Amino acid sequence: MSILVVLLSLAAGAYALAVIERWAVHGHLSLTGPAWAALALLGRESLLARKSDRLFFELGPVLLLVAGLMAVAVIPLAPGLIITDLATGALFLNAALAYVLVALIMAGWGPNGAYAMIAGWRFLGQFIAYAMLIVMPITAVAMRAESLSTVEIVASQEQLWNVLYQPMGFILFVVAAMGLAWLPPLDLPDATGELAGGVEAEYTGVRLAVLRLARMVIILALAGATVTFYLGGWLGPWLPPWAWSAIKILVVAAAMLSVGRYMPRIREARYLALSWKLGISLALANIFVVGVIALVVPI
Amino acid sequence: MSELSQYAILFGLSVGVFGFVLSLYGFARAIGRARAEPGKDVPATAGTLSRDPVWVRYHARYAGYALLFLAFDMEMAFMYPWAVVYREEGLIALLDMGVFLAILFLGLLYGWSQGALRRQ
């Protein structure tokens, strides 16, 4: 039952995100727009580049969707409202999202097109930049919660949300999450002005529809993860828990989608250098600080 | 809910995604099939046909980062179980992991000094 509820809210959330994305990218707000766009996409030809690696080309979007859904599976929306409350939930989230990389490499390599291939390998570079900054902040979160279960992690924030407890980790995690979902300004693998669509460039019709849907699911999963790890999940006064989850996730997702509108895309070299020289140092410092606080303060 | 049934749910969901995607493809197929035409199946390159295959030995300039990444990724295997028992173990855990991370950070600094952290 709760699985069905989560899946339906996932569908609703993905649609809401599509509305927000159209507004952020194309500047018009239309509640029905994504529905028409999706139907139109299904009606367009879905082309296959010749000399392509068809298996990769077909599998890329599907694997992306699987990865997104697996990540969503460990996000709690309310007490009891979660698909699977794994004891290693935070780690599993990581594992699922690692396949985003695999899917994008497949999608990039598959069509044998220059833009897509460069985009796919670029994303591997981007992954190397953000990966540690996803993992290390989560470790600090798990230290406080004494568990990897996402439900426990939310419960551990009863008295103080992690965003206040470990603000540094929050910032690092959000930036890394945007990199993972290749959201502007970290949209190196589908940069319109540099690679004319990149990994998405060869996808048309129904395959593109699946790819876009998968991306929305991933953004939702990451917004959900941010909320779970740092913003107290379903915790909040007055409103029922599920409403708090929905509001927080949508606000975080909308913020992640629209912030890139106001700045140019980062350069790959700078991104890598910043992540490794500054980001990892800060992430290690964050772990240390949280470690000291966790020993001194009993919350 | 037992752990095995949770894994079964996850497995079922993955299979379900394939089913969902296949049904979408079936719907799209019902509307029509793609038509083969000249130039249509060549990867798009902004108005110029580029028919040469691009699967060549790709020069990844982030190779240095990639090498260090492998080491850091390895280290995460130890971080998670450590994090779970951190508060229980207390100071010893902090010191232990402090030493471990310091060693790793040393490796990072070495790589940095040698130029692993730059475009090659």
Added chain:
Amino acid sequence: MTLVGAREGAMSGIRRAVAAAMARDLPAFVLPGPSVARAMGLDLSGSHLRLVGTPRHANLLIVVGPLPPGLRDAAAVTYAQIPRPRAILALGAGDIAPLPDADVSAPLTQAGLHSGLADLRRVIAAGAFRADSGEFNAPALEVRVEYTCPMHPEIVRDAPGDCPKCGMTLVPRETASDGHGGHGGHDMPPEDRSNPADHAHAGHAEDAGGAGAYTCPMHPEVVSDAPGKCPKCGMFLVKAEEGESHGHGHGHGGHGHEHGSEAHGAHGHGDHGGHGKQQDHSGHDGHDGHAGHGGHSEAAIDGIEPHFMSMVEMTEGQPRSSDGLQMDWIEVPFGPFFPGLPAGLRLTLTLDGDTVAGSEVRSLVGRAELVDGPQMRVADFVERLAAMMPLSPVAYRTLACAAIEEAASVDPGHDARRGRAAAVERERIASHLNWLAEFGLQSGFLWLAARAGALQLAVQGADVAGIAAQAGAIRRLTRRVQAAPLMRMRLRRIARIGKDTPASGPVDRARGGGSDARTGDPTLKDLGFETRVRNGGDALARLRLRCDEIAQSLDVIAAAGRIAVPQVPDVDRVSGEGAARIETPRGAAQLRVKLTDGRVVEADLDTPSDVNIALVETVTAQQELGDALAAVASLDLSPWEVRG
């Protein structure tokens, strides 16, 4: 009412619903490009269109203005790559062959766009599917298939088979059919493009012993009589026979160190060591059971010349990257319709991974002869020059008028001069805003793209009061752009240009240079003009300088108090020569005209883009792809200004 590019299938049931959805959701690809559309005064953002960066994601092709001849093939390619159902909306385009007839044609105005889109939506809703849709083909899409060995690119056959050298299966490769420029960068003279029969000989012509052709190991189509470097990748050309005889020698002598017992393989090669007929090769390969394995190790394998299978030797002579590694380079076209690069500019980058190892730039819309025919009426000449430069028509119109007045010794008068100066400054503001919008699009700074585009449209036809009304918003925009997060990081040290390289306009002034045709102009001096200069010489300095110039031009226009686009001077059967030089938004342009009997008989134009296009190679060399494209964009080239 159906689309020319309709999808196959009867219009019924679910397809009707899908067609209705398509009519509401129109992802559009604009030819020649959004910046040209804006320069022509078309606001594409407000019509519920979604502009996309690749034809793959579009289903509507909007052709804005007449399609230049040089872009027709590219337009056909773009159209061919749009998935069906696809539609064409032609705005003031006239003849668009080889594209099929436009589904809807409308005049090149905002009203035309709106009515055209409304019509188009109806056409799509009614006719996105059709039982018998015709096939689209164009000369640019024709191909010839040839077969080549992945290890020995010099082997090219027109039928499938095995490589005579290593026995690997030849892989098919498509090339553009001869005599057509559709293939990226392959614009070598026809005589250099060997036909398949020649290729079949290429590996064996050395039997004659003498004039062996030189060829590039990576680009077999490059054939030269003399040694040298490959024009595409810069590798040293190898003598066509060299690889082969070397390989045989190696096979004979040093072979079998691992599979010595199976010496028949090496022996077989030894037999025809020095010469080698094709039959010998194929006969030999026939009994070689292991043909085609290995290749990933340095181990020699019987039956295959170890020379070609060795990674170390394979890459011998190939150019090395900065870190000493040798990789394969690919040639990737960017443009002529690449989002974020000037429309009409075809940049072909040789990429080593994601780093630019070489570049070739070409304008597909370069200007033709200014004087069309033996002589031209003055009015026609002025209009022609203005129409040739869609990105800055007013500046070139002013230039033409000034040169003709000079030739005819006519003085336009003080007020007219002020009005003209203000008109050119207004265009400078619009042009720089257009550049900012393009930069926004390229770098994913979408707020900038939308805001600068809107301001450009508001400014470019406005009078003094209209510009004054927008001045505050424009100044805020320029301040905000420079302060945007990541902006410095994005542009600093990109596309650095030294003091000695020739450059024109803002590119020169942003490296501390002082070239400005406006310096010393008394009219502008009156209006409070001072040359703006920035130091740095990188893309960031150019951005800042353009922002400075926008602010300065706003002041000049306010001081001038009037804007007057010059009228064609009334010259009455005079003869004479005259020259004029003005600072267009992209730099100084100079025009010399010769009048005979009141008609233009000769004209000669120097444009800033002629100068700046030569910088492309310098600023892209060894840059990361994104940086290289930002570097090219920072030059603000107008392909229309480049000599065709």
Added chain:
Amino acid sequence: MTVQMIFLAFFGGAAVWFGVVVFRTHSMVRSALALLFSQTAIGAMFLVMQAEFLGVLQIMMMATEMSVMAIFMVMFMMDPGGMGKMDMTHQKRLSLWAGGIGLLAALLLVWLPDWGPVALSVPGAHEQAADLGRELLGRSMLIFQSAGLTILTAMVAATMVAIVPNAEQRK
């Protein structure tokens, strides 16, 4: 229990099959990703055997590390797209011997030692992770720290071998 066995066999078969694909394909990227999925299947086997932490860790780490391997394979192998249909196998005799000995060793390791009685009840997934943590900080601390040193050595060695030092780069 039977269902568990069926799934174990299924994922085991998948792991082996992907392992075979590694050598049967021509494309380097396919080869690398086949290895990736082979490892993923092993991770799934761990899950079926209720070793949750180990399984999830395997699934996560192999995805990333094999992807990194893919780029190195594309960098250094000829014809990474497999367009020339080259065979992945070489040095067959040696490989057969090595593989055979490896298999034998694995089988001996399975059959010979005394693995003790079959564990009928498995600790909960959370307990597993916590136990592992306690182990790391207690009895196996030395192993843990020497793992750190090993990783450091690997980092230094990889950097020394593969990276052109800054000073030389500038020349």
